[in-house]
Amino acid sequence: MEPTPVFCGQCHSDFPALGSDALLPFPLYRRSRPILFGFSHEQHLDPERRIDGKTGFRADCTYCHHFDEDGVFAKFPMHEQCAACHADPGIPPHLASGSRSGDCRGCHVPERIENPAAFADLQAIPQHVIAGVYDNLRFSHVAHFRVRDEYDLDCVRCHSAVEESTGLADLSLPDMLDCVGCHDTDRGVPESLRISSCSGCHLEERNGPVPASHSRNVKPPSHNESFRVEHSEPARAIGAKCYACHLNVSPSASAADQCASCHQAMRPTSHTARWRDTVHGKFAAMDRTSCAICHVADMCIRCHNQIPRSHQPLPQFMGHGHAALARLEQRACFTCHQFEDSCAKCHLG
Known part of the structure; x- marks a missing residue:
């Protein structure tokens, strides 16, 4: 042209x-x-x-x-x-x-x-000077950069989705939860950097109700009655900010560490006293990936590299005992066994 x-x-x-x-x-x-x-x-x-x-x-x-x-x-x-x-x-x-x-x-x-x-x-x-909420903030990029080594800060800490941004308009601007994650009054930051009042962050206070994002007493919409049981997916989602409200979760913790802070002390309600001896195999057969939310890959091998108690004495189990268990719940067998390797050797002869 x-x-x-x-x-x-x-x-x-x-x-x-x-x-x-x-x-x-x-x-x-x-x-x-x-x-x-x-x-x-x-x-x-x-x-x-x-x-x-x-x-x-x-x-x-x-x-x-x-x-x-x-x-x-x-x-x-x-x-x-x-x-x-x-x-x-x-x-x-x-x-x-x-x-x-x-x-x-x-x-x-x-x-x-x-x-x-x-x-x-x-x-x-x-626009270069962002109108609305952002023009009423006491904020400085330079101030954050001065302490970036001390507090392990980088741009992605606040602009969490910018690394996946493929459009010019997607600037991944931070919200209040990003600020609370570091500046909440219960965090280990100096007192001068803690959020103690509106004037700590805003140039002028405005009338009206406090936004839901500003209060740790107001639960997000996702925290419904079933959330305690079904929170694993939101917790693993990109941009999840559990640390903004849950003080036992570090903002810099990996996803596994965030879960472990609760789940090392608390077990899911399905994990009853008889869980290990009775039904965990059935759950694993239905959806083994769900086990990996909490358990590492070699968790099963620690027990199943030995002959299960239900398979003993082995000669009797191999003779007729295994058929009785298979008739009860054949799918449970495939938690550990594959048809081609275990069943076909005898049953396709």
Whole structure:
């Protein structure tokens, strides 16, 4: 495509003079322009792609997102930040210095002409100064970065889903539960950093009921009457924040450790005194994967590498005893045995 004032003038202040000095900062809010399309945090944060094989340089969030002077918001990257990597011919799309081809379209598309769907994404992108709730916060990215080593902080701690983000509008902004996870009054943070009143976080207090996310006394909608029995799926879900309310769960704990903090002391209601000797085999036969929620892979082998008591004395069991058990519940046999290996040797002779 040949450069034209209509197309290139969207970004270049003095077309036809092309070059880095003529580029306007991107993005340009509140005006029509070609927006960045197809951007993916997932690709940029991929462990294999974010490290330069020649230099060993490792890109992180702050390499692209610089802070305002007050350190509150992280800025969107401009051409300069993108070109730092994409000037390398080996990193597509390639931004060649002084290029007259403009292949601006390698990154940008006029939203209303060639990519109507992108305009919806554009409208969904929060403005640089985020209106609404976020403009009433006492918050600073810089303050968090100063103590990131001491408290093991990184960007994903608050922007939990950004590593899976494949759209420009998905910024994975944190909510109140993310803040409570570290700044709750019962956590081990200095008193000056604890949430003790509205003014601790907000520039001005507002009238009305306290949002449900602000109170640990208000249970989430998912915590219904059956939640105690059926909470395993929500607890394993991506972005689960059990630690926001449950003080015995560390925000940095693995999924297994989060469960163990309760389940080392509490057993499921199905695990009665006779559970091990009677019905656990039937449950395992119905859905063995459910056992793996709490038990490690070799849990079964610890017992079943020995002959079960029901199989003794073995000569009598192999003769006629096993048939009686199989007639009661044949599916239980396949918890440990496979038809081809155990049954077929005799019964298909």
